[in-house]
Amino acid sequence: MMKKILLAIPALVAVVLGGFLFWGLNPDRDPNAIPSALISDPVPNFELPPVDGTKTPGLSAAALRSIGEPFLVNVFASWCVPCRAEHAVLSRFVEQDGIRLMGINYMDKPADAANWLDELGNPYERIGSDSEGRVGIEWGISGVPETFVIDGMGIVVYRYVGPIVTPEAQAEIRAALAAAGGQS
Amino acid sequence: MKGWLGSLVLVLALSATSSVWAVEPDELLDDPVLEMRARELSKQLRCVVCQNQDIDSSNAGVARTMRTLLRERLIAGDTDGEITAFFVDRYGDFVLFQPRLKPATYLLWFGPAVLFAIGIGVVLVTLRRRSTAVLDGATDPLSPDEEREFEAIFHKDEGQKYP
Numbered sequence: 001m002m003k004k005i006l007l008a009i010p011a012l013v014a015v016v017l018g019g020f021l022f023w024g025l026n027p028d029r030d031p032n033a034i035p036s037a038l039i040s041d042p043v044p045n046f047e048l049p050p051v052d053g054t055k056t057p058g059l060s061a062a063a064l065r066s067i068g069e070p071f072l073v074n075v076f077a078s079w080c081v082p083c084r085a086e087h088a089v090l091s092r093f094v095e096q097d098g099i100r101l102m103g104i105n106y107m108d109k110p111a112d113a114a115n116w117l118d119e120l121g122n123p124y125e126r127i128g129s130d131s132e133g134r135v136g137i138e139w140g141i142s143g144v145p146e147t148f149v150i151d152g153m154g155i156v157v158y159r160y161v162g163p164i165v166t167p168e169a170q171a172e173i174r175a176a177l178a179a180a181g182g183q184s
Numbered sequence: 185m186k187g188w189l190g191s192l193v194l195v196l197a198l199s200a201t202s203s204v205w206a207v208e209p210d211e212l213l214d215d216p217v218l219e220m221r222a223r224e225l226s227k228q229l230r231c232v233v234c235q236n237q238d239i240d241s242s243n244a245g246v247a248r249t250m251r252t253l254l255r256e257r258l259i260a261g262d263t264d265g266e267i268t269a270f271f272v273d274r275y276g277d278f279v280l281f282q283p284r285l286k287p288a289t290y291l292l293w294f295g296p297a298v299l300f301a302i303g304i305g306v307v308l309v310t311l312r313r314r315s316t317a318v319l320d321g322a323t324d325p326l327s328p329d330e331e332r333e334f335e336a337i338f339h340k341d342e343g344q345k346y347p
Contacts (some may be wrong), residue, residue, distance in 0.1 A: 032235060035278035044274075107245055133249040140274045142232035142246065 036159040043073075043154050044138040048128025051105050053114030057101055059128030067156035070180035071100035072150040072173070074124070075136065077108040078116035080144040086163035087120050089170060090110050094123040099177065103127040106136050106144050149173065151180035206243045213250055218258050225264055226251055229271055230279045323334065 023029070032045055039045070043064045050058040062072070073149055074090060076083040091183065093099040103124035105113045117124075139148070149158035158176035160169060208224075213219040223240060229250065233241035239247040239254075252273070257267050271279045283289045326334065 034232065034235075035276055037272070037274055107249075133245060134253065136246070137249055137253060137274055140232075140276075142275075166226050 033161070034142060036156070038148070038156040039159065041077050041156055043150060043156060046135040046138050048104065048130055048135055051113045051127050051129040052110035052116075054117060054122065054127065056103075056117075056122060056124055056127045059104065059126045061127060061154075064102065064150060067100065067152060067154070068149070068171045069100065069152045070157075070177045071102060071150055072177075073102045073104065073139075073150060075104045075106045075139070075141055075144050075146045077106045078112040079108065082163035082165075083145045084120070085165050087123070089164050091121055091123040093173075094095040095172075100125055104135060104139070104142065105129050105131075107131065107133040127182070149171065149180055186206070206241045206247070207251060208248070211248070211255065213255055213259070218255075219320070221264065222255050222258055225258075225267055226254055228281055229254070230281055232275055232279065 043061050045061045047060040047062075048058050050056055064180045072090075072093070074086075087151065090101055094101050101124055103126070105127055108129070108131060110131065113127075113129070117127075133141075139146075145163050147160045147164055148156055149160075151157050158173075160173060162169075164170055164173055164174075207223075213222060226240035227238045229239045231237045231239045231244055231250075232248040233244040233246050234242050237247075239250045253270075254267055257270060262270070268280065277284060283292055285293055
């Protein structure tokens with residue numbers, strides 16, 4: 001009996017190791033993806049002034065906690081090329097689907113950001129100017145663009161790293177918004 | 185030849201310093217003890233943009249902001265543990281180069297030692313079995329049947345080779 005158990009061990013090890021390696025080979029797995037530490041936590045405490053040269057109000061944690069319905073927080077910068085590609089998608093979200101969108105202008109010069117918004121249009125309800133990138137750290141930002149889905153209670157439910165341009169990315173954001181709406 | 189060697193040394197020296205000095209002069213703290221702690225701590229924190237670099241050697245904007253925040257916390261009197269906790273709260277365990285010891289990482293920390301212990305065990309058991317098997321075989325005389333069989337095989341060809 002003991003011998004039989006011992007004989008089964010190599011097979012068991014092979015199965016466990018094989019399963020792990022099979023998981024590692026999955027082409028959909030992104031080994032560089034960093035899970036957000038914020039998911040299912042309230043939005044971090046912060047207060048940001050508006051971007052100089054725009055009429056959009058600034059952004060604070062207090063403002064985000066009293067929205068009452070699911071919305072997006074998008075981190076962007078005028079120097080960020082993918083943000084430009086994403087801008088059209090975000091604008092369509094706001095104009096056609098009535099999704100509410102807040103912005104964090106990350107490590108950007110206010111004048112550059114204001115020009116960028118003048119040129120492309122401003123889909124943001126509120127924009128906080130995070131010129132030093134400190135609030136970005138509070139949100140656990142690793143780069144721009146990044147987009148967070150927040151539910152009506154001000155709880156972070158989803159984060160997307162990179163520009164929301166592909167249909168898959170847009171579907172993921174919509175799904176997260178829908179799920180957040182169901183909860184609140 | 186000498187000039188060539190000299191320029192090589194110069195290039196090596198310059199490349200060595202430039203890789204070390206991502207920290208810019210305006211970031212440095214006046215207190216050398218605090219600055220030393222800052223350097224030690226920032227070598228343990230991962231830059232979240234350039235993922236295999238620590239924030240001490242990274243030129244990325246985020247890394248610079250993280251270094252500045254780290255030094256501010258040091259001046260405010262935070263312990264090393266409080267500072268790493270500050271970054272872990274925001275970026276998760278991912279920012280630490282050395283994984284923390286907790287149930288989810290037990291396999292990582294102790295797995296190799298456990299595998300090694302199992303290996304030693306297997307080797308010891310196998311060696312003991314083998315030595316007893318050899319001894320048993322040596323003390324067991326051949327049975328009469330085996331003796332005859334052995335003789336048959338051993339002397340089978342003799343008649344043909346030496347007629």
